[in-house]
Amino acid sequence: MFKPHVTSLTVLALLLSGGLPSLADAQQTYAVPPAYDASSQPPEPPPTYSAQPRYPEHQQPASVQDPPPASEYGEAGWLPPGGSVQVQTEGNIRYASGGIGLSEREELGALSNQFNLRLMFAMHGSGNYLADVRVRILDSRGGAVLDATSRGPYFLAQLPSGRYTVEAEMLGQSQRQTASVGARQSQLNFYWR
Numbered sequence: 001m002f003k004p005h006v007t008s009l010t011v012l013a014l015l016l017s018g019g020l021p022s023l024a025d026a027q028q029t030y031a032v033p034p035a036y037d038a039s040s041q042p043p044e045p046p047p048t049y050s051a052q053p054r055y056p057e058h059q060q061p062a063s064v065q066d067p068p069p070a071s072e073y074g075e076a077g078w079l080p081p082g083g084s085v086q087v088q089t090e091g092n093i094r095y096a097s098g099g100i101g102l103s104e105r106e107e108l109g110a111l112s113n114q115f116n117l118r119l120m121f122a123m124h125g126s127g128n129y130l131a132d133v134r135v136r137i138l139d140s141r142g143g144a145v146l147d148a149t150s151r152g153p154y155f156l157a158q159l160p161s162g163r164y165t166v167e168a169e170m171l172g173q174s175q176r177q178t179a180s181v182g183a184r185q186s187q188l189n190f191y192w193r
Contacts, residue, residue: 085111093137093146099154100131108154115156116185121168122153124191129153133190134169 085098085107096111098104112118117137121130135155137146140163148155161182168175168190179186 090146095157097150097155099152115158116181117157118187119155120189122191124193136167138165
């Protein structure tokens with residue numbers, strides 16, 4: 001009487017693809033399972049990986065913490081992936097600043113279309129960018145609508161349409177420029193000597 005032998009899928013696949021000369025030459029081997037030892041601990045599961053590094057709560061860097069809800073970022077509700085540029089709100093005015101390093105410049109460039117005023121701060125002649133510039137934005141009646149410090153050479157603000165005076169103070173010197181702000185982005189450049 002004929003008794004069929006069980007062959008492994010690998011041998012069968014190789015046989016069907018022509019990888020083995022014949023079934024007669026195939027040899028099937030079975031691994032002997034290890035002896036069970038009740039005192040041994042089960043193996044540890046493999047580590048899991050995530051896109052974000054994990055830190056203890058007290059060491060959590062600001063760029064890794066969960067961002068505020070998207071509703072705080074206007075209709076677009078989107079932030080670029082770097083996370084070092086923070087959109088802030090003072091009263092009803094949204095603003096962001098930075099631009100130190102390529103990643104921050106790229107983040108601000110990605111956010112730029114959400115703001116209708118763009119400021120840039122640099123040294124005249126050398127073109128060296130400046131940070132820690134005090135920015136005051138005054139409405140047409142002279143009332144302050146925003147008083148903030150720019151963390152880098154670029155400052156973005158979303159203002160209601162109108163005419164504004166922008167004061168920038170750095171190195172003990174203050175400068176003023178006016179801007180008509182509307183749907184399109186207005187740009188002002190401030191240079192210090």
